[in-house]
Amino acid sequence: MKIINILVIAIAVFFTANNAVANAIDTYEFDDEVTKIRFQALSKELRCPKCQNQNLADSNSPIAADLRKELYELLKQGKADIEIVDFMVNRYGEFVLYRPRVSSITYVLWFGPAVLILIGIIVVIVVVRRKPVDKAQIALSAEQQDKLKNLLNDK
Amino acid sequence: MGKLIRFLPLILVLALGVVLYRGLSLNPQDMPSALVGKTMPSFSLSTLNDGNKTVTEADLQGDIVLLNVWATWCPTCKYEHPYLVDIAKNPQVKLYGLNYKDERDAGQKWLQHYEDPYVFSIFDEAGTVGLDLGVYGAPETFVIDHHGIIRKRFAGAIDTRVWRREFEPLIAQLIAEKKQGK
Numbered sequence: 001m002k003i004i005n006i007l008v009i010a011i012a013v014f015f016t017a018n019n020a021v022a023n024a025i026d027t028y029e030f031d032d033e034v035t036k037i038r039f040q041a042l043s044k045e046l047r048c049p050k051c052q053n054q055n056l057a058d059s060n061s062p063i064a065a066d067l068r069k070e071l072y073e074l075l076k077q078g079k080a081d082i083e084i085v086d087f088m089v090n091r092y093g094e095f096v097l098y099r100p101r102v103s104s105i106t107y108v109l110w111f112g113p114a115v116l117i118l119i120g121i122i123v124v125i126v127v128v129r130r131k132p133v134d135k136a137q138i139a140l141s142a143e144q145q146d147k148l149k150n151l152l153n154d155k
Numbered sequence: 156m157g158k159l160i161r162f163l164p165l166i167l168v169l170a171l172g173v174v175l176y177r178g179l180s181l182n183p184q185d186m187p188s189a190l191v192g193k194t195m196p197s198f199s200l201s202t203l204n205d206g207n208k209t210v211t212e213a214d215l216q217g218d219i220v221l222l223n224v225w226a227t228w229c230p231t232c233k234y235e236h237p238y239l240v241d242i243a244k245n246p247q248v249k250l251y252g253l254n255y256k257d258e259r260d261a262g263q264k265w266l267q268h269y270e271d272p273y274v275f276s277i278f279d280e281a282g283t284v285g286l287d288l289g290v291y292g293a294p295e296t297f298v299i300d301h302h303g304i305i306r307k308r309f310a311g312a313i314d315t316r317v318w319r320r321e322f323e324p325l326i327a328q329l330i331a332e333k334k335q336g337k
Contacts (some may be wrong), residue, residue: 049291066286
């Protein structure tokens, strides 16, 4: 019971902390809630080109701040999400997407894990279904049986 | 066959090791620019030295161009500067500057105090050209061919070694292309 309580608190803290980060940098005013949510979603989807393991929402680097501003401007102009993503990709490359598009260079990335799992499943099936070794070969021949009997009887 | 299969995991682990070890020596900042092969984005801004003089992307066209993104707030630009002064002496390329998110006063003083290697510097106070070029820091240097197409983007400081390794072969290739009338 106690453990469950602690878990619940930990999860609650985790989520509120997450929100706090997203709001800490957010100094923009939005006309409506939908645009605000889109801004937050896009700034989490787009990677900061300078600090590569952070998204635009997390990063404090000047370029991330610039791109957040640009993102805000584009949203204000009424651009669609896909247009905004294209805008960023045209300038910073596929790299800015945390979820890269499916293309010939990302096939391995997208389908590699599924292929590996498939190979794993095939290997398991092959191993499990392999014919058991013939019992007759393991069994002792008549001669060996006699020898064994003699040995046991020696006692 | 049966024996070989026993070594398969070992071979796979070794192969993975080689791949990961190679990854250690790769530079994650070394990214291909999305703009290589595209034309120089259009702009209309004043030059750093003359606030009344407007330049556009057309002013960069016709020669083999190096466009160096620099700023006074960037310490690496200071390191790079003497090499740029050297490169500017090369008659086969034209060196332009993009003064990126800087103050006009500070930029002008910098060019007076050190030497001005640039034909001119575009004064990009808001960083709009920088954004269109996918610049994420200074210094960066773009190579633009005589048709106005971006052929290379290099992020980081240029020195003699970098110049020899990264730029000289491409410049030679571009000169050859220009001679052939391509």
